[in-house]
Amino acid sequence: MSRVALVFGGSRGIGAAIALRLARDGFDVALTYVSRPDSAETVAAEIRSMGRKALPIRADSADPGAITAAVEEAVVHLGMPDVAVINAGLLRLGSVEGFPLADLNQMLAVNVRGVFLAIQASVARMRDGGRVITIGSNTAVRTGSQGSSVYAMTKAAVAGMVKGVALDLAPRAITVNNIQPGPTETDMTAAMAERLKEIVPLKRIGQPAEIAALASWLAGDEAGYMTGASLTIDGGYVL
16 A cells, blocks of 8 residues: 655645655655646656656645645545645745735644644644644744744744644654755745855755655654654754
């Protein structure tokens, strides 16, 4: 029986790297996207080239109905998920003095409510012994720059959420863990990559494949005794 992974926000950057790594690990993969069907299909095509099934699904994580529908579509086409990765997220920067309410609401909807609802919908259809992996941020530990209060707040909320959800799902042997990347080479960091290198002790930013390798381990059998943890992978930035 094939193993199935569902990656929310899997068309680009870290999410795409995780989707591809899980496919290499032997999973069929459903991945959600919002605005880039071309990127999602590129990832899906590469997964299929490995001999695995791939299903791109358009689903906005700000829409509760879309989250539930994405899980149901994945189950219909691929089967019950063994692993759910919640990577979808938004970054809006700005000082507390003038941060727009609309941006605040949108970030809370995607980065906090959307994560909770994606977990809720996924585990409702997940086999016992499954894996839930959230992608947070090292800003939950150290904000480090002005204008990131809302983003840091949402990622700290995810780290706290994971602890409680892990206890809820422990009777089903479903583990729940949170990866907290630091600066990583994605579209989000392209404009500030050189500056970021200078503030990371290892003097480089991370690669999506490195985050995906940690997700791969958390999705595997060897991580079965770890749950409720937040694992920071950031080149030493928060030390």
